[in-house]
Amino acid sequence: MNEKEVEILIVEDNPDDAELAIRALKKSHLANNVIHLIDGAEAIDFLLGLGKYEGRDINNIPKVILLDLKMPKVNGLEVLMRIKSESHTKSIPVVILTSSAEDPDIKRSYELGANSYIVKPVEFNNFAKIISDLGMYWLVINKI
Amino acid sequence: MKEKESPIQRKLINVIMISCGAVTLLTCIAFFAYEFITFRQTTLRQLSTLGEIISANSTAAIAFNDPADANEVLSALKAEKQIEAACLYDKSGVLFSKYPPDLPDTAFPSTPENVGYRFEKSNVIGFQPVIQANQRLGTLYIRSNIQALYDRFEFYSLIVLLIIAGAFIITYILSKGLQQRVSKPILALVETAKIISSQQDYSVRAKKVSDDELGLLTDAFNQMLTRIEKQTVDLSESEERLRAVLDSSITAVIVMDVHGVIIDWNERAEKMFGWKRHEALNRDLADTIIPHNLREAHRSGLKHFLATGRGSVFNRLIEIVALHRNGSEFSIELAVSRLKTNDVVTFCGFITDITERKRAEEEIKLFSQKLEQMVADRTKELELVNKELESFSYSVSHDLRAPLRAIHGYVNIFAEEYANKFDDEAKRLTNIIMSNTQKMGRLIDDLLAFSQLGRKELVKTQTSMTQMVKSICEEQKRSETDRSIEFTIHELPFAFVDTVTIRQVWVNLISNAVKYTRHKPHATIEIGANEEGDYQVYYVRDNGAGFDMLYYDKLFGVFQRLHSQKEFEGTGVGLAIVQRIVLRHGGKVWAEAEPNVGATFYFSLQQYVE
Numbered sequence A: 001m002n003e004k005e006v007e008i009l010i011v012e013d014n015p016d017d018a019e020l021a022i023r024a025l026k027k028s029h030l031a032n033n034v035i036h037l038i039d040g041a042e043a044i045d046f047l048l049g050l051g052k053y054e055g056r057d058i059n060n061i062p063k064v065i066l067l068d069l070k071m072p073k074v075n076g077l078e079v080l081m082r083i084k085s086e087s088h089t090k091s092i093p094v095v096i097l098t099s100s101a102e103d104p105d106i107k108r109s110y111e112l113g114a115n116s117y118i119v120k121p122v123e124f125n126n127f128a129k130i131i132s133d134l135g136m137y138w139l140v141i142n143k144i
Numbered sequence B: 001m002k003e004k005e006s007p008i009q010r011k012l013i014n015v016i017m018i019s020c021g022a023v024t025l026l027t028c029i030a031f032f033a034y035e036f037i038t039f040r041q042t043t044l045r046q047l048s049t050l051g052e053i054i055s056a057n058s059t060a061a062i063a064f065n066d067p068a069d070a071n072e073v074l075s076a077l078k079a080e081k082q083i084e085a086a087c088l089y090d091k092s093g094v095l096f097s098k099y100p101p102d103l104p105d106t107a108f109p110s111t112p113e114n115v116g117y118r119f120e121k122s123n124v125i126g127f128q129p130v131i132q133a134n135q136r137l138g139t140l141y142i143r144s145n146i147q148a149l150y151d152r153f154e155f156y157s158l159i160v161l162l163i164i165a166g167a168f169i170i171t172y173i174l175s176k177g178l179q180q181r182v183s184k185p186i187l188a189l190v191e192t193a194k195i196i197s198s199q200q201d202y203s204v205r206a207k208k209v210s211d212d213e214l215g216l217l218t219d220a221f222n223q224m225l226t227r228i229e230k231q232t233v234d235l236s237e238s239e240e241r242l243r244a245v246l247d248s249s250i251t252a253v254i255v256m257d258v259h260g261v262i263i264d265w266n267e268r269a270e271k272m273f274g275w276k277r278h279e280a281l282n283r284d285l286a287d288t289i290i291p292h293n294l295r296e297a298h299r300s301g302l303k304h305f306l307a308t309g310r311g312s313v314f315n316r317l318i319e320i321v322a323l324h325r326n327g328s329e330f331s332i333e334l335a336v337s338r339l340k341t342n343d344v345v346t347f348c349g350f351i352t353d354i355t356e357r358k359r360a361e362e363e364i365k366l367f368s369q370k371l372e373q374m375v376a377d378r379t380k381e382l383e384l385v386n387k388e389l390e391s392f393s394y395s396v397s398h399d400l401r402a403p404l405r406a407i408h409g410y411v412n413i414f415a416e417e418y419a420n421k422f423d424d425e426a427k428r429l430t431n432i433i434m435s436n437t438q439k440m441g442r443l444i445d446d447l448l449a450f451s452q453l454g455r456k457e458l459v460k461t462q463t464s465m466t467q468m469v470k471s472i473c474e475e476q477k478r479s480e481t482d483r484s485i486e487f488t489i490h491e492l493p494f495a496f497v498d499t500v501t502i503r504q505v506w507v508n509l510i511s512n513a514v515k516y517t518r519h520k521p522h523a524t525i526e527i528g529a530n531e532e533g534d535y536q537v538y539y540v541r542d543n544g545a546g547f548d549m550l551y552y553d554k555l556f557g558v559f560q561r562l563h564s565q566k567e568f569e570g571t572g573v574g575l576a577i578v579q580r581i582v583l584r585h586g587g588k589v590w591a592e593a594e595p596n597v598g599a600t601f602y603f604s605l606q607q608y609v610e
Helices: A015-027 A040-048 A076-085 A104-112 A124-141 B007-057 B059-063 B067-079 B147-199 B213-248 B267-273 B285-289 B292-308 B355-417 B424-453 B465-479 B499-516 B549-554 B574-584
Strands: A008-011 A034-037 A064-068 A094-098 A116-119 B083-089 B095-099 B116-120 B123-132 B135-145 B252-257 B262-265 B317-323 B329-341 B344-353 B460-463 B485-489 B495-498 B523-532 B535-542 B588-594 B598-606
Touching: A008 A015, A008 A040, A015 A034, A015 A124, A015 B355, A034 A040, A040 A076, A064 A076, A064 A124, A076 A094, A076 A104, A094 A104, A104 A116, A116 A124, B007 B059, B007 B067, B007 B116, B007 B123, B007 B135, B007 B147, B059 B067, B059 B123, B059 B135, B067 B083, B067 B095, B147 B213, B213 B267, B252 B267, B252 B285, B267 B317, B267 B344, B285 B292, B285 B317, B329 B355, B355 B424, B424 B574, B460 B499, B465 B485, B465 B499, B465 B523, B495 B499, B495 B598, B499 B523, B499 B535, B499 B574, B499 B598, B549 B588, B574 B588, B574 B598
Parallel strands: A008 A034, A008 A064, A064 A094, A094 A116, B485 B523
Antiparallel strands: B083 B095, B083 B135, B116 B123, B123 B135, B252 B262, B252 B344, B317 B329, B329 B344, B460 B495, B523 B535, B535 B598, B588 B598
């Protein structure tokens, strides 16, 4: 398979948020292998090699997953549950993206095995900084 | 029909008869004694006279010693029937002559005895010396029978008896008539008294018969009657009035004696319990108006009171169940008082039928239950609506952030990546867009925080307010290094609060103080606490911009601001959050301020008791 190693998987239904995040990562030169999926169902298909991703090398797992909680169809919590229940994906660090620190789902995310969460700030500069710090942390510093 | 004599009449008659009898008897005895003595003296004198005459006549016979002549002289005694015997003795004392001549010598004393006359046995005897020229010639013996005396006495006795009997009869007749003068007024009084006592009629008067003591007695009796009549009238009037008062009372009044027997019962009681007054009187109270299951308690209570003088029912209102004549039971309110009149203890019960009140109370209770249910239902609904509103505002602010983020992000990229193609005006405009998106972001954040306060569970712990305030002030100092701010922190008491939210209160108040003193060259911020009753009042005082108390009403409203954005930036949510948190802790928030002098913000919390 000529597939590139996936480093960062962004699961985010809002294309603007996704683009801004990818830009931020690019700025930090971390966006070489970023994959963006727009909903939870697709993320599960991607990770488990189902649906349109049938035949994909499912051992090519991302170094880190940035997961939005509020998504149509299959939401972030369901995706998280699925990731943590599959043996080959459960060790992937998952960072929850949320619009509010008061989100009651954050607590639930931790219970399900999320490694961290970030509140998406309105200010782009902050957002970009957090995203790139995070990418750096999980990719560079926290080498598994 | 002749009336039987009354005891007093009999007594009067007896008194008169006895005194009259005694007088008559004494008179008769005196008369009798006088007669007796006089008669004896007369008898003696007559006999001595006779003796002297005989002795004078017989001197010759003796002197001449002639017995025949002597016999003749003595025979003259035949005329005196009572002379039984007589004899003459000669000088030597020898019987010389005797009378009657046929009587034997033994019937005479053998020799003459002492001279003189005397009574001897049933006779009177006498020895008379026969004297002539001072020479005693002999002695005369004469004996008289006193049967005549006895006959006379018998006759006298008969007369005395007749007199006494006659006197008695006359006295009886007279006393019968005379006693009436005394007894009549007394009997009249007695008759009047009898009428009064039997008919209770004090209007009759005794008739005055005389002006003597009995008349006075009658007058006094009549005066007494007048007084009694007046008192009786007064008493009956007052009794009637009392009765009227009792009967007009809307409270049932029942009086009971120490044996538990009903002795008074007013009209209201008649209506309330179904027993007429005359039926209720003298009945046992317990059997009349107390339900079966309470009778024993009533009786033992009465017994306890009589034994100890103490009772738990007196002089207070008691709600209890009573029994109607028809067997139905109903609620009453009862007050019992103890009455003591002339050392007789009775119990007076004042009773109100509270069936209606009970029913009303029951209704009110039911109604209030219903109301409570309604309130609970409404509260539940409100809570539901509130929750919906909260989740709505949460999702609104949540969803608003995404496009905002995009606007800000893209404008930022725009500004960065096309910076070299922008002229100054384009740069200024993009900056305005960015600063506005930032502001909107803060607004949304605050709104979100505010909306979440309501559903957040308060976790109260013992909290050191001093430590909390100190750490907040340190943080503030660090972010305002270029300013001169003097913090004065007094010792603050511990509080039992939700640390997270109360910290938010302090942060908002202190950061406000820092913010509004910005234009002062030297800012002073004082933080302290006072005790006010059950509450602890904390305050934050600054010498900043203050505000006009005219707009005080708007101070704690959401999105309400008293300063322009240009003067002091802000969203107008901070104080609203403060108020909401303190209210949820059961406290109050208030403030005092003067423009350009400063402001003091207070909040109170319940005292923490360890």
